[in-house]
Amino acid sequence: MVFNSLTFAVFFAIVLLLHSLPFSWRVKKVNLLVASYLFYAAWNPPFIILLWISTVVDWWAANRIAQASNPWRRRAWMLTSVCLNLGMLGWFKYGEFLLANFQALAATVGIDYQPPAFDIVLPVGISFYTFATMSYTLDVYLRRAEPTPRMLDFALFVTFFPHLVAGPIMRPTELVPQFEQPRRASMDQLRFGLALMTLGLFQKVVLADGFLAAPAEQVYDNTMAPGALDAWFGTLAFSGQIFCDFAGYSTTAIGAAMCLGFAMPDNFRFPYAAVGFSDFWRRWHITLSSWLRDYLYIPLGGNRKGEARTYASLMTTMLLGGLWHGANWTFVAWGGLHGLYLSVERWLRSRFGGYAPGPLALLGLGLFTYFLTNITWVFFRAATFTKAWEVLRGMFGFSVDAKPILAGVHLLAVGVIVGGIFITHWLMRRRTLESVVARTPPLVLTIAWALMAFAVLIEQGTGNAFIYFQF
Template structure:
């Protein structure tokens, strides 16, 4: 089930109505748990078993981490959780990738190895809920958190449908305590939650799907060779599409949780106004950035063991972060480019530590950051290195004599929409959405809300899945 479907509208209305009834708190939590399983089972019912396995294994592992004595015993229970979770992730997400690379390696060694058909269906959202459940046992193992008080609260944390399939990646310490006391949204929270859901669906359905997806597809999925203008416009279209798609999902999820009386953390903070790549990752997919920092970068040494170790930890973190996004070497290159950018930025900051850029220099650095981010999006979007190099050559003006791919209307449309997105990010760079909306007159807010709803209804199509569902 996807947020941008009439099925979800009916589903959410039923969930909200049940949650508003004067029932016992445990009954309402059970309703949410059952609804979350139904939400996930709408894709592929058998994969609910994976959720159950992950939930039960981590629940018991965390309990044993508290009750057993001895370092080796605690480590064994922690490893059970990690191996179970990463094992399922490796099999379903990376099984075909590993098998194909093994076949290619055997071929280079002169061995004609033809593996049997190994058609694995990727469970929706497995990367997201795997990281969420692993954080539970790792935090208990590191004594940063106590286990959940009851199984119902923990099971609901794992499966809570707003964040289940594409984040934000929640920590147990952020959500489980909210299940302790009865929660129901007040009138203001309900209105704001519904407004956030409308904004998120507008970003997804209208901007990402109706306007930006097609130009990106024409450049990246077509057979033509893109020239300078087509390559840049196609890539800019994808930069806007992936932001509106993923931020749209996160905004809808946060709004849905708010309507039910729960709070979830921001996942985006106007990333296309970032100045530098450390700033970018403080603004883009914030919950993943924090997860990689706390459970990978810092355990690898972080910045505590000298510059060489810091750069190694930084690069390893971004390479694995790239692989987390997809079982393809293009994603690894995407992560490696971001690791290179971060390492270069760190070195430049040390070299020019006393320099304070003025407003114009700050804006110039922001545009440079955005341009370099777009170069990385080429590897994120392209399905092969051949296509990636073709688009990059076009962006560098090296595809001489290329025939136009995009019609003028698409060139103008993408340029206008992307300029509006980047401009809005710069206007909101040091602000929050809540504080900004609080200063807007109510009639103007109502008109904007109505226009977004109208555009959603007009543009509603086939209910395209969110891009990050494939991760």
């Protein structure tokens, strides 16, 4: 079940109705838990078993960690949780990838290894909920949190449908305390939550699917090598598509939770207004970058054990972060580029830390950051390195005899929409959506809301899954 479908609209209306009825708080939580299982079962019912296994094992392991008196028992239960979660993730997401690479490695030394068919379906959202549940046992092991006293609350945390399949990646300390007392949205929360859902669906259905997906597909899924104009506009289209698709999901999820009376953290803060890549990762997929920082970068040594160790930790974190996105070496290259950018930026800051850019220099640095970000998007979008090199050659003017791919209407749509996204992000760089809404006349807000809702309805989304569902 996807947010941009009539099925979800009916489902969400029923959930809201049940949540507003005068049931006990425990019954309402059970209703939300059942609804979340139904939401997930709409894709593939048997994969609910994975949710149950992850929930039960992590709940049990965290309690055993808290009760254990000696270090090796605590470590054993923590490793049980981590190995189970990473084992499921590795089997379903990376099993075929590892087998194919082993086969290729064997071929290089003259061994013709023909593995059996490895046809495994990737469970939707497994990367997101395994990270969420692992953070629970790791926080208990690191004494950052106490075990959740009620299994119902923990099970609801794992499966809560707004964040279940594509984030934001919640921490138990952010959501579980909200389950302790009855929660119901006020009228202001309900209105703002519905408005956020409308904004998120507008980004996904109208902008990402309606305008930007086609030109990106025509460039990246085409057998023809693109010229400079097509390569740049196809990549810009994808930069807008991936933002509108993923930020659209996060915005819709946050709005859905708000309609039920729950708060979820921001996942995007106008990332294309970033100046530098440390700033970019404070604005893009914030819950993933903070997870990688807290559970990977810092345990690897962070910036506490010398410059060489810092750069190694940074590169390792970003390479694994790239692999988290998909079982393909192109994702590793994407993560490696971000690690390289962050390393170079860190080195420059150590030499020129006192430099304070003026407004024009700041804008120039922002444009340069966006330029480099689009280079990384080539590897994120291209299915193979061959296609990535084709697009990069086009972007830098080496495909001089390439035939045109994109029609003029696509070039215009990409230029207007992506240009509008960049300008909006820059104008909102030091603002929040809430502060702007608070200062905007209600009539203007109502008209904007109505226009977005109308655009979503007339576009009549095809039910396309969000891009990040594959991760």
